[in-house]
Amino acid sequence: MTATRLLIVTAVEPEAAALRAGITQPPPTASSASPSAHAAAPSITHHGAVAGAQPGTVSVTHAEAERGTHADASQVVHVEAVGVGPAAAAAGTARLIALAEARGEPYTAVISAGIAGGFVGRTEVGATVLGTRSIAADLGAEAPTQAEAPTQAEATGPAEPTEPGAASGRGFIPIEELGFGSSIVAADAALLKMLSSALPYAVVGDVLTLATVTGTAATAAALRARFPDAVAEAMEGYGVAIAARAAGLPFVELRTISNPVGPRDRAAWRLGEAFSALTEAARKACG
Numbered sequence: 405m406t407a408t409r410l411l412i413v414t415a416v417e418p419e420a421a422a423l424r425a426g427i428t429q430p431p432p433t434a435s436s437a438s439p440s441a442h443a444a445a446p447s448i449t450h451h452g453a454v455a456g457a458q459p460g461t462v463s464v465t466h467a468e469a470e471r472g473t474h475a476d477a478s479q480v481v482h483v484e485a486v487g488v489g490p491a492a493a494a495a496g497t498a499r500l501i502a503l504a505e506a507r508g509e510p511y512t513a514v515i516s517a518g519i520a521g522g523f524v525g526r527t528e529v530g531a532t533v534l535g536t537r538s539i540a541a542d543l544g545a546e547a548p549t550q551a552e553a554p555t556q557a558e559a560t561g562p563a564e565p566t567e568p569g570a571a572s573g574r575g576f577i578p579i580e581e582l583g584f585g586s587s588i589v590a591a592d593a594a595l596l597k598m599l600s601s602a603l604p605y606a607v608v609g610d611v612l613t614l615a616t617v618t619g620t621a622a623t624a625a626a627l628r629a630r631f632p633d634a635v636a637e638a639m640e641g642y643g644v645a646i647a648a649r650a651a652g653l654p655f656v657e658l659r660t661i662s663n664p665v666g667p668r669d670r671a672a673w674r675l676g677e678a679f680s681a682l683t684e685a686a687r688k689a690c691g
């Protein structure tokens with residue numbers, strides 16, 4: 405039997421609880437269905453698409469694994485919350501991967517999962533999204549736009565013509581053009597295919613990672629223009645992806661949409677819908 409040890413990384417505990425509920429609880433009946441039923445349940449034996457489609461898969465938390473309360477260490481799904489934002493995501497994921505390696509139980513795949521903002525017209529609130537690529541959308545340098553360029557030249561002198569972005573006046577220069585690496589991590593093709601089969605209703609496209617939640621129509625429009633294939637934005641995917649890539653592990657991002665990307669509007673959030681969709685995705689993929 406091939407050992408499968410899947411690490412699912414979320415930002416916050418309610419996201420982790422919603423996922424664990426899908427892995428460990430049977431589907432709700434019509435009378436028991438409740439959008440707020442997201443408490444973590446006791447671990448049970450299960451099998452599923454991502455965990456290898458083999459009986460004997462066990463869902464446990466990291467703490468349970470460390471306590472050694474589960475005998476089957478060859479087929480596991482760990483769901484862990486590591487904090488909000490790309491830095492917490494990268495550091496927390498790297499630590500979990502290293503701890504698992506030190507225990508002699510290395511992970512075989514990593515998923516960044518949680519709620520996200522959806523680009524209007526590309527994905528709906530309540531939808532499930534699978535990332536073809538996780539892109540650090542704000543990793544780069546600002547440059548004056550064409551409209552700003554004269555003011556800038558007056559203030560600091562003309563930009564060097566060879567400077568990236570100087571000629572185009574595009575407003576943002578991605579890290580690729582600065583020569584400092586890549587802002588893009590592609591999903592593992594096999595893992596993405598497996599999840600797409602388990603979640604055929606999922607919208608598949610790029611998922612942006614930003615340290616700042618978009619809160620204006622102007623920023624939303626700029627992101628839409630820069631990333632025509634982006635369907636969602638969140639704050640952790642690229643960080644988790646970098647940690648997975650450093651460890652040589654397959655990675656994919658799974659998101660459910662809690663709000664539209666655009667002008668800040670707390671009343672438009674649909675956290676219950678997004679958490680329920682996370683539970684359902686986990687049930688279909690791992691349950």
Ligand SMILES: O=C(O)c1cccc(C(=O)CC[C@H]2O[C@@H](n3cnc4c(=O)[nH]cnc43)[C@H](O)[C@@H]2O)c1
Nearest residue numbers: 415488519520521617618637638639640662665668
């Ligand atoms: O205060 C606001 O206006 C606001 C709007 C959306 C989300 C937040 C959060 O603090 C949640 C951050 C948390 O959830 C993910 N998330 C959910 N929606 C978005 C979004 O539209 N843009 C970026 N991240 C989003 C994110 O991954 C974080 O883990 C606040």
